[in-house]
Amino acid sequence: MSGMEAQMLEPTFVVTPPSSSHADILAAAARCFKENGFSATSIDDVAHSLGATKGRIYHHFRSKTDLFFAVYRRGMEINFKATLPQSKYDGDAVIRLARMGLSHAVAMMAYQDFQRVLLQGVTMHQSGSTTAAQRETLVELIEIRNNYETLFRTAIEATAKEAQLNLNDPSVASKSFLAVLNSSVFWYTPRGENDKNEQITLARELVTFAMRGLGTDIPANAHDFLENNK
Amino acid sequence: MSGMEAQMLEPTFVVTPPSSSHADILAAAARCFKENGFSATSIDDVAHSLGATKGRIYHHFRSKTDLFFAVYRRGMEINFKATLPQSKYDGDAVIRLARMGLSHAVAMMAYQDFQRVLLQGVTMHQSGSTTAAQRETLVELIEIRNNYETLFRTAIEATAKEAQLNLNDPSVASKSFLAVLNSSVFWYTPRGENDKNEQITLARELVTFAMRGLGTDIPANAHDFLENNK
DNA sequence: TTGACAACCTACTCGGTAGTATGTTTTTTG
DNA sequence: CAAAAAACATACTACCGAGTAGGTTGTCAA
Secondary structure, eight states, X not given: OOSTTTTTTTTTSOOOOSSHHHXXXXXXXXXXXXXXXXXXXXXXXXXXXXXXXXXXXXXXXXXXXXXXXXXXXXXXXXXXXXXXXXXXXXXXXXXXXXXXXXXXXXXXXXTHHHHHHHHHHHHHTTSOOOSHHHHHHHHHHHHHHHHHHHHHHHHHHHHHXXXXXXXXXXXXXXXXXXXXXXXXXXXXXXXSSSHHHHHHHHHHHHXXXXXXXHTOOOOGGGGHHHHTTO | OOSTTTTTTTXXXXXXXXXXXXXXXXXXXXHHHHHHOTTTOOHHHHHHTTTOOHHHHHHHOSSHHHHHHHHHXXXXXXXXXXXHHHHTOOSOHHHHHHHHHHHHHHHHHHTHHHHHHHHHHHHHTTSOOOSHHHXXXXXXXXXXXXXXXXXXXXXXXXHHHHTTOOXXXXXXXXXXXXXXXXXXXXXXXXXXXXXXXXXXXXXXXXXHHHHHXXXXXXXXXXXXHHHXXX
């Protein structure tokens, strides 16, 4: 809470799981939250999906809410790790944006469990959050998410300036852009066979749609950086 | 359950609230479900938001799940009522699609509570649904939703044919198209002042984005039919 | 007027769940 | 190797919330 706001865009906030068990719990929780939602999943559910009991979870997390927040944090961490490097590409703004979109879209499908939690978190806002500390973490998480969206918004505005697009409302444009890329969480489910390629193909289609929505086109060489991932 | 599949696109399934109290409960439930989600909302919450008690609700609905389903049904009813007429416009496919999009987008903002429930319903799928009858209603509701999406998909494919667009994957295109129009539920909140106009403006921007995503443009006269609503 | 029924309310039961307190086992540290 | 601490498991408690049973009030028809 010192001067971390300035570096918020850098992966300073990263809370990479200390132990492996910690990470396992996060993954299991994400799976459960994804399938049944936050309040419909019991701690016992998460524990059982690990072949363990409550004790193990409460040894690592204070409360169910804190567990949720940790999953949320991890989700944002994944997204930043995927997108931040692309956001630093200092060539054409169009290419930069396309790369960011592709990375985000792929991460969206590759880490569905966590991404679903992110969407839930947006909705879950001012409902419960009993503790004062929890409210505090909540606004922090929201801020992180805002920073992430700002990443896209600035890239979009740069693209608009570069390509002479006139966006009536840049905010709405950003929201729409991300809505397209995020949409896969609602209908895509990995089939386990040729996942990576399938995801890249879909990501390309989504980004194409989103870029066209802005009024421009996805550059031909924008997805080069993805190939060597395979 | 006889031959209603053939007429599914017609508002045959409409279950307009018998009593006014019934409708009030639906509205209140939609509000609660929107704010806290399904399983985080108690029947007492809904009752209390009506200044009543559980008894009133259980007199009209068998269970909490049935109440949710009723809200879902009402939501779909709203959407069909808004979009179906536009889907019958027999001029250019582009105009038809644009009109459908505008109607849908406006309905999305004007009936936020119910629309949020629709999105939850998509996710809520095969989780609980204890009763066999409930599972049955669930597949029926999913079918209704599929029919609604098909409405858009056929309109999109007609537009693509008419305007010589080549959509790699019409399915993905449809999903993206609707994702943009639906996105407002995540960030838009009516301010109560000049709502109707604001919503129309936003809807126009969203449809513009979505149509461009497909590779075409929103016709200038597409939104004529909206003006006389004011 | 009286019955009958709809539209509620009140007061309960009871299963499920978050959280805790207290063991038990394994690992680490000195 | 002993002791301490970490990493769990077990066995509780306390509460909340879905569903129910039975009572109460109004309305309407005969």
